Amino acid sequence: MASALTARQLTGTIAYVALSALAVAVVGLLPMDDYTMHILVQTASFSIAVFGLTVVLGLCGQINLAQAAFFGFGAYAVGLGTADLHLNFWIALAMGAGVALVMGAFLGMTTLRLGGHYLAMVTISFQQIVTLIMVNWIPVTHGPDGIGNIKRPAMFESAHAFLGLCVVAMALIGYIVWRLPQTPLGRSMRAIRDNELAAGVAGINVYRVKVAAFALSAVLGGIGGGFFAGGFAYVSPDQFSFAESIVFITMTLLGGVASPVGALIGTALLIVLPESLRFLKSVPGLYLAIYGLSIILIIRYMPDGIWGFVQYRIRRWFAPPAFTDAATELTLVPARSTNTVDAPMALEVEHLAKHFGGLKAVDDVSFSVRRGEVHALIGPNGSGKTTMLNVLSGIYKGTAGRVVLGGRDVTLLPPYARTAAGMGRTFQNIRLFRSMTALENVIIGAEHPGNDIGSGHAALVERARAALAFVGLEARAQELVTAFSYGHQRLIEIARALAGNPSLLLLDEPAAGLNSTEKQGLRDLLKRIAAKGLTILIIDHDMTLVTEVAQRITVLNFGRRIADGVAADVLRQPDVIAAYLGSEPDAPALA
Amino acid sequence: MDIVLQLLFTGLGIGAVYALVALGFVLIFRATNVVNFAQGEFSMVAAYLMVVFAVDLHWPYGWAFLASLTGMALLGAIFNLGVYYPLRNRTFLPVIIATIGASIFLANTVLALYGPQPQVLSGWFETPGIQVGPVYLDSQYLLIMGVTLVLVGFNFWFFEHTMLGKKLQATSQDKEMASLLGIPVAAMIMLTFVYSALLGGVAGILVAPILFVSIQMGSTIALKAFAATIIGGFGDVKGAIIGGLALGVIETFGAAYISVPYKDGFAFLVLVAFLIFRPQGIFGERVAEKA
Numbered sequence: 001m002a003s004a005l006t007a008r009q010l011t012g013t014i015a016y017v018a019l020s021a022l023a024v025a026v027v028g029l030l031p032m033d034d035y036t037m038h039i040l041v042q043t044a045s046f047s048i049a050v051f052g053l054t055v056v057l058g059l060c061g062q063i064n065l066a067q068a069a070f071f072g073f074g075a076y077a078v079g080l081g082t083a084d085l086h087l088n089f090w091i092a093l094a095m096g097a098g099v100a101l102v103m104g105a106f107l108g109m110t111t112l113r114l115g116g117h118y119l120a121m122v123t124i125s126f127q128q129i130v131t132l133i134m135v136n137w138i139p140v141t142h143g144p145d146g147i148g149n150i151k152r153p154a155m156f157e158s159a160h161a162f163l164g165l166c167v168v169a170m171a172l173i174g175y176i177v178w179r180l181p182q183t184p185l186g187r188s189m190r191a192i193r194d195n196e197l198a199a200g201v202a203g204i205n206v207y208r209v210k211v212a213a214f215a216l217s218a219v220l221g222g223i224g225g226g227f228f229a230g231g232f233a234y235v236s237p238d239q240f241s242f243a244e245s246i247v248f249i250t251m252t253l254l255g256g257v258a259s260p261v262g263a264l265i266g267t268a269l270l271i272v273l274p275e276s277l278r279f280l281k282s283v284p285g286l287y288l289a290i291y292g293l294s295i296i297l298i299i300r301y302m303p304d305g306i307w308g309f310v311q312y313r314i315r316r317w318f319a320p321p322a323f324t325d326a327a328t329e330l331t332l333v334p335a336r337s338t339n340t341v342d343a344p345m346a347l348e349v350e351h352l353a354k355h356f357g358g359l360k361a362v363d364d365v366s367f368s369v370r371r372g373e374v375h376a377l378i379g380p381n382g383s384g385k386t387t388m389l390n391v392l393s394g395i396y397k398g399t400a401g402r403v404v405l406g407g408r409d410v411t412l413l414p415p416y417a418r419t420a421a422g423m424g425r426t427f428q429n430i431r432l433f434r435s436m437t438a439l440e441n442v443i444i445g446a447e448h449p450g451n452d453i454g455s456g457h458a459a460l461v462e463r464a465r466a467a468l469a470f471v472g473l474e475a476r477a478q479e480l481v482t483a484f485s486y487g488h489q490r491l492i493e494i495a496r497a498l499a500g501n502p503s504l505l506l507l508d509e510p511a512a513g514l515n516s517t518e519k520q521g522l523r524d525l526l527k528r529i530a531a532k533g534l535t536i537l538i539i540d541h542d543m544t545l546v547t548e549v550a551q552r553i554t555v556l557n558f559g560r561r562i563a564d565g566v567a568a569d570v571l572r573q574p575d576v577i578a579a580y581l582g583s584e585p586d587a588p589a590l591a
Numbered sequence: 592m593d594i595v596l597q598l599l600f601t602g603l604g605i606g607a608v609y610a611l612v613a614l615g616f617v618l619i620f621r622a623t624n625v626v627n628f629a630q631g632e633f634s635m636v637a638a639y640l641m642v643v644f645a646v647d648l649h650w651p652y653g654w655a656f657l658a659s660l661t662g663m664a665l666l667g668a669i670f671n672l673g674v675y676y677p678l679r680n681r682t683f684l685p686v687i688i689a690t691i692g693a694s695i696f697l698a699n700t701v702l703a704l705y706g707p708q709p710q711v712l713s714g715w716f717e718t719p720g721i722q723v724g725p726v727y728l729d730s731q732y733l734l735i736m737g738v739t740l741v742l743v744g745f746n747f748w749f750f751e752h753t754m755l756g757k758k759l760q761a762t763s764q765d766k767e768m769a770s771l772l773g774i775p776v777a778a779m780i781m782l783t784f785v786y787s788a789l790l791g792g793v794a795g796i797l798v799a800p801i802l803f804v805s806i807q808m809g810s811t812i813a814l815k816a817f818a819a820t821i822i823g824g825f826g827d828v829k830g831a832i833i834g835g836l837a838l839g840v841i842e843t844f845g846a847a848y849i850s851v852p853y854k855d856g857f858a859f860l861v862l863v864a865f866l867i868f869r870p871q872g873i874f875g876e877r878v879a880e881k882a
Contacts, residue, residue: 295692
């Protein structure tokens with residue numbers, strides 16, 4: 001990514017630096033009273049913690065209801081470190097961020113393999129525990145009395161100078177969070193938010209990216225808390241309670257969950273508004289009740305927050321221009337893994353089984369897909385075809401049996417590792433990353449270890465454009481995928497899989513829902529893919545498509561293989577006809 | 592030994608409350624695929640309604656109970672219409688955030704109306720309890736266990752042996768198919784929320800005389816109940832009940848033998864241990880998302 005700043009990004013960066021410098025100059029040089037400085041330090045330090053939520057909730061779609069606890073780690077580290085242990089502010093801050101990182105990573109690692117409900121509940125519980133410890137572990141935390149006499153770093157002892165420092169820190173961290181969505185890590189996070197299953201199959205290590213997002217969020221919470229403690233010189237447990245976590249979440253949602261600009265707007269509003277509506281605080285609970293109601297209303301009526309709303313209006317002026325130069329020709333390297341003599345089979349499935357409780361969805365099925373061939377897997381509804389594909393791509397763990405891809409045993413690998421090993425797939429119900437452009441979707445498909453397309457962002461863009469050009473949609477690369485028709489979305493999914501340079505392409509009912517013109521286009525596309533030497537395993541009900549493109553067919557019925565072989569022979573077998581058409585065994589063959 | 596039996600009794604009594612709330616969690620989860628984070632607030636609101644009717648207005652206990660449950664049914668319906676139903680076609684994240692918002696709203700609205708001072712609600716029975724051998728059986732705990740047993744039995748009968756229960760099950764398994772079969776899906780979801788609010792309400796009213804009636808009781812009970820569902824196996828009715836009972840016992844023994852201030856922390860430790868070593872819970876089976 002080092003050399004990857006485009007002209008647009010460079011303009012944006014210059015504007016950002018200029019704006020930040022202006023902000024620092026204004027707060028640093030303008031004379032202001034203590035109250036204003038107080039509000040501004042609070043806004044800056046809270047913003048850093050809310051940026052953390054922008055990352056984990058906005059970009060990655062994972063919830064964190066313990067941000068006040070992580071904020072508290074930073075604040076208590078700076079408080080205890082500078083007041084009790086007489087440490088340097090920066091060392092104490094680093095320790096606080098470190099503790100937040102470790103705790104965040106631990107929580108993430110224990111919980112993020114499971115669904116989002118777990119994360120919500122576990123973070124709430126964690127928040128409660130941290131509050132319990134802050135209040136009850138009196139010898140260390142001073143209990144409910146809190147910590148006073150917190151020091152600031154050398155050269156920034158005055159409130160005014162420290163405010164300037166906070167704004168600089170906020171601007172630096174804000175820049176990182178602002179740029180993050182366009183980095184490989186940020187793109188992976190967005191892909192997971194949009195469609196976790198597809199992200200895994202596109203080659204993203206979903207678990208690791210989620211843990212990274214959560215840990216990053218925790219660290220930003222810790223850093224924000226450290227600056228908060230420095231600014232206020234006194235901290236106590238009630239400032240880091242569950243209620244504060246809710247305040248952080250409300251700030252994030254109100255401003256706009258997906259952008260640091262929204263985070264700053266939300267934070268500033270929710271600090272300044274309650275200050276100016278002080279009477280609300282005179283009735284305990286009233287302002288939090290309003291926050292709770294606001295959360296419901298924002299989610300229902302303004303899910304993208306204030307900044308999201310503004311962005312939606314101005315996006316058309318800032319839409320990236322279409323590419324003017326021609327895309328390159330797509331190259332596929334089907335014979336990449338080892339040589340064809342060692343492993344003449346692209347895929348070997350040996351005694352594979354998948355049971356759901358007592359239901360044997362796939363039962364002791366074996367077949368092989370020859371390199372360079374188009375192989376079809378057919379069978380009536382409920383015969384286990386899609387289950388088979390899910391086991392092959394690693395979404396389901398097989399109950400028994402082996403999957404060998406190009407001579408390599410991939411049975412135990414998770415989806416992203418199978419993608420790296422050379423597997424690509426599409427889904428029966430389209431699974432694109434819906435908040436992204438066609439180009440970004442395909443870039444994510446291209447971006448995984450094992451795909452040798454050269455380094456740098458430019459190579460990724462070139463690869464993605466080539467894949468889109470191959471399916472005929474390169475001219476609309478910069479449009480959001482939601483703007484495409486159903487049939488075109490299917491083609492984008494195929495382009496996403498092709499961009500990853502698979503040695504085996506799994507297609508799950510690609511013709512489903514297409515009209516006859518689109519089906520004709522799909523047949524031509526599959527023939528062009530096959531002509532490039534790529535091995536395809538296709539599931540479909542459209543027998544015209546299957547007979548026209550497939551050399552070999554495996555037939556499943558009730559989870560068992562009932563036929564396997566050259567297409568024309570298989571389709572002539574009476575039991576295949578009986579199972580597939582449900583007709584008398586002596587009915588004429590399909591072919 | 593006597594003290595152990597006594598703690599076991601108390602633990603099972605508290606655990607029965609967690610089990611009831613957990614049951615409400617599971618029912619809504621199965622009907623909507625969403626965890627309702629305001630489930631604990633249902634208990635809290637019901638306890639406050641009891642305080643309003645039985646303490647402030649001096650109604651007879653039974654009438655106050657019925658009035659509170661009527662209020663809970665209404666709350667369940669409003670909750671569905673205001674929070675869940677408008678978001679039913681969105682992904683799960685907005686929905687759980689909205690239920691968290693609702694939980695904050697309910698807790699703090701009650702706080703604003705009633706103030707932070709915990710309220711006292713007396714138990715149902717005049718007699719405080721009976722002594723059986725070495726163990727003192729508190730009447731309120733006995734009531735809780737009895738009611739839980741009856742409700743679990745009713746729940747089983749209702750879902751397995753009545754047409755309405757089967758329609759609810761069909762709705763929770765496949766909404767589209769259920770609607771094609773002529774089941775009024777919207778009404779079934781409404782019914783689920785009302786039923787869960789009632790379950791949460793009963794739990795809150797039963798536990799109120801043991802704890803104080805406070806704003807925090809909702810979130811405390813909800814966390815325990817959620818931990819109970821994970822321990823038992825997520826989405827599993829039997830698991831929710833066993834998990835709830837187990838948690839009540841663990842917590843009571845933990846408070847007696849290890850530490851009182853950290854009593855509420857034990858649920859979290861057990862939860863984390865399960866997440867690490869057996870995330871599918873005691874009865875659960877992990878099923879991946881359908882591709």
